[in-house]
Amino acid sequence: MRDRRAHPLGAPVRSGYFRPMIVEFGHFALLLAFLIAIVQSVVPLVGAHKGWRGWMAMAEPAATTQFLLLAYAFGALTYAFVTSDFSLRLVTLNSHTLKPMLYKVTGVWGNHEGSMLLWCAILALFGAMAAWFGGNLPPRLRARVIAVQGAVGVAFLAFLIFTSNPFLRLETPPFDGQDLNPLLQDPGLAFHPPFLYIGYVGLSISFSFAVAALIEGRVDAAWGRWVRPWTLLAWLNLTVGIALGSWWAYYELGWGGFWFWDPVENASFMPWLIAAALLHSAIVVEKREALKSWTILLAILAFGFSLIGAFIVRSGVLTSVHAFANDPDRGVWLLVITGIFMGGALTLFAARSGVMTARGVFQPVSREGALVMNNVLLAVSAFVVFVGTVWPLIAEIFFDTKMSVGPPFFDAAFTPFMVALAVILPVGAILPWKRGRLGRAMAPLWGVAALAIALGAFVWTMQTGRSILAPVGATLGAWLVFGALAELWTRGGRGDAASRVRRILRLPRADWGKAVAHAGFGITTFGVAALTAWTIEDIRVAQEGESWTVGNYEVTLRSVDQVEGPNYLSTMARIEVIDNGRSLGVLTPEKRVYPVAGMPTTEAAIDNGVTRDVYVVIGDPQDGGGWAVRTFIKPFANWIWAGAIIMAIGGILSLTDRRFRVAAGARKARAAAVPAE
Amino acid sequence: MKRLFLIFWLLATPVLAVEPQEMLSDPALEARAQALDHALRCVQCQSESIASSNAQWSADARKLVRELIVEGRSDDEVLDFFVARYGEFVLMRPKAEGANLVLWLAGPGLLILGAGIAVSYLRRRSAPEAPTALSAEEEKRLAELMGDKPT
Numbered sequence: 001m002r003d004r005r006a007h008p009l010g011a012p013v014r015s016g017y018f019r020p021m022i023v024e025f026g027h028f029a030l031l032l033a034f035l036i037a038i039v040q041s042v043v044p045l046v047g048a049h050k051g052w053r054g055w056m057a058m059a060e061p062a063a064t065t066q067f068l069l070l071a072y073a074f075g076a077l078t079y080a081f082v083t084s085d086f087s088l089r090l091v092t093l094n095s096h097t098l099k100p101m102l103y104k105v106t107g108v109w110g111n112h113e114g115s116m117l118l119w120c121a122i123l124a125l126f127g128a129m130a131a132w133f134g135g136n137l138p139p140r141l142r143a144r145v146i147a148v149q150g151a152v153g154v155a156f157l158a159f160l161i162f163t164s165n166p167f168l169r170l171e172t173p174p175f176d177g178q179d180l181n182p183l184l185q186d187p188g189l190a191f192h193p194p195f196l197y198i199g200y201v202g203l204s205i206s207f208s209f210a211v212a213a214l215i216e217g218r219v220d221a222a223w224g225r226w227v228r229p230w231t232l233l234a235w236l237n238l239t240v241g242i243a244l245g246s247w248w249a250y251y252e253l254g255w256g257g258f259w260f261w262d263p264v265e266n267a268s269f270m271p272w273l274i275a276a277a278l279l280h281s282a283i284v285v286e287k288r289e290a291l292k293s294w295t296i297l298l299a300i301l302a303f304g305f306s307l308i309g310a311f312i313v314r315s316g317v318l319t320s321v322h323a324f325a326n327d328p329d330r331g332v333w334l335l336v337i338t339g340i341f342m343g344g345a346l347t348l349f350a351a352r353s354g355v356m357t358a359r360g361v362f363q364p365v366s367r368e369g370a371l372v373m374n375n376v377l378l379a380v381s382a383f384v385v386f387v388g389t390v391w392p393l394i395a396e397i398f399f400d401t402k403m404s405v406g407p408p409f410f411d412a413a414f415t416p417f418m419v420a421l422a423v424i425l426p427v428g429a430i431l432p433w434k435r436g437r438l439g440r441a442m443a444p445l446w447g448v449a450a451l452a453i454a455l456g457a458f459v460w461t462m463q464t465g466r467s468i469l470a471p472v473g474a475t476l477g478a479w480l481v482f483g484a485l486a487e488l489w490t491r492g493g494r495g496d497a498a499s500r501v502r503r504i505l506r507l508p509r510a511d512w513g514k515a516v517a518h519a520g521f522g523i524t525t526f527g528v529a530a531l532t533a534w535t536i537e538d539i540r541v542a543q544e545g546e547s548w549t550v551g552n553y554e555v556t557l558r559s560v561d562q563v564e565g566p567n568y569l570s571t572m573a574r575i576e577v578i579d580n581g582r583s584l585g586v587l588t589p590e591k592r593v594y595p596v597a598g599m600p601t602t603e604a605a606i607d608n609g610v611t612r613d614v615y616v617v618i619g620d621p622q623d624g625g626g627w628a629v630r631t632f633i634k635p636f637a638n639w640i641w642a643g644a645i646i647m648a649i650g651g652i653l654s655l656t657d658r659r660f661r662v663a664a665g666a667r668k669a670r671a672a673a674v675p676a677e
Numbered sequence: 678m679k680r681l682f683l684i685f686w687l688l689a690t691p692v693l694a695v696e697p698q699e700m701l702s703d704p705a706l707e708a709r710a711q712a713l714d715h716a717l718r719c720v721q722c723q724s725e726s727i728a729s730s731n732a733q734w735s736a737d738a739r740k741l742v743r744e745l746i747v748e749g750r751s752d753d754e755v756l757d758f759f760v761a762r763y764g765e766f767v768l769m770r771p772k773a774e775g776a777n778l779v780l781w782l783a784g785p786g787l788l789i790l791g792a793g794i795a796v797s798y799l800r801r802r803s804a805p806e807a808p809t810a811l812s813a814e815e816e817k818r819l820a821e822l823m824g825d826k827p828t
Contacts, residue, residue, distance in 0.1 A: 364799040376791040384784040391780045399776045404718045406769030413784050541697045
């Protein structure tokens, strides 16, 4: 090995003999973690099978050690990025000394290898958390869960080490790096992957719970209670991750689109939909001991879609030449990993699902019945997204035709399911368990329905003809938001308003979480419909000093200047926006060029508002003088992401519910595990 | 990382779409042209419509769309014109015919199937089951649990 004590530039290393070794130790830790993961996947599983306590007890220290090693490896890679150690190939390809510190750190996961290391570290973290907080699980089940988690870790660590090792060195380190893709140098995108990965990878623990339960041959109410908080944690992070990505696309790509239905977006959306279905069906398992095998299947499929997502993003099969990591070998690896885990789990499911007998009895019109409909709609909509995403591949392989499946297909094929879901949601949420009467459940909702329809009609008359989308969106949004409020209100019971409010405030956090998350869905629904239906667009050539009108706004191009940033050059326009004589200030859209990466980016300038965004973009200089300027009025844009964040907050509220806390769970679990036998 | 793919489109297409000088002066015709822009794929880009792509091919395609509209062709005729030249690949929304029916009917088909399974499941669940006797294995476990050995 090359002597690493000398600095690439020949200057002596400032301090410490061991500093360059930090990265080398990171590499070592990664390899060691792989070996530990093998132990973690085999020993507790054998122990659980044979009933050897000592072997089962290996699960906990193995999971903790694997996580600590990977955390160290990730820290070492971060250290290499922060100190611009260009002897690492990965740092050279994705960093630069002039890059701001924030993006040196986020650059660690702004590439295939580093993001895969983050993936493995989070996988190990979830295994370790199951060890740390799983004190309430029966020892056998816990050993099996951690072992299955370890097996997933083995597969991904092997993939990382053998095809995408982040710690590979360069023979002759360059003077400076090639810089991170400029589009990634943005706070929205910088923090989007970690959230997304906690979501994707978090679903692995639901998968491990499902496989462990299948090996055990037993699923009871306690299982439902254990698996739900993990799924909730994964789902709410996925929600935040997707929202951040969508928000980034909105302000960064220069025309205010927020969702493109591209394969890579769909890769994150499919697990989200299945996880949402799983969250709901796990409630039925927990409360009513029904839908067991379906819930197990969803837990397997949710992680299956995460794996398929990883394959889609990293193989380049669906995105052809320009994809992120279009190494066919990696694609094959990921396909094999997906095949082994899905094939294995589904075979086990087929063999064992018979032993899961349902106990709860209920009428079709009941909370259980509504949750079944919820699951059908969410699962079918996820399947539609899946078929649309892979159809170009299928068409090419089987029919030898090249086919495009773009947003117009998804808008038409996916939206009806969400509309149906929104229509039944408030009714289902208010129905009692076991047996309900539609008429009685609707009693507090008639007012809400009338209000929602009146609002839709009002919107319909206000807008000048055109799309039906906005009135429908307004109706559904109001139906969901006020439906959630009405449900809370009925939970307050009888009596005067004050005592009702007192009772509502004392409701379990899970009930609040449910209402908040459902209201968030309503807000997003309205935002999407309003933005799609009502966007106003203006494209023109403007001279400096010229004014024009867009909607109710007067827009003036004051000046266009050249500005220099830390690692880019910018053409910055100063555009003043006046709303009925009141200035909203000067917006400064930019066109940037990052010389190191040799890439231009568009930086839109947005005046954010509750009811609308004013969105301006500066284009190219024109031959006849002047600049291309695009102005958009985007009504209710922020409602889309606000709704998503509210959904995530609902998830957090539910997660902090008393019954999921460790001690309470442990007491109840012990109580529940025995009679369920 | 999901957006990295998107990002690489932008390597080829830094800024966006319809340039002011391309636009038709008649707003009604221009609105039709923009709708068609969204329905046509830039064949040189990654699944991007010519409305949002800034590749030269897309600029030419947008001009062609506007020329065809000014000639008085209908929306369908414009799309057919492009399909004749570049194949179905150029359509962002696959036609609902032939093998594509599988794609279009996948959602409704599965919904019917899922609803059918759900209904039969709900029927079965709503009939109260007679309490069944414990299986031999369950009896054994019960005996274990009732025994003096703490588990």
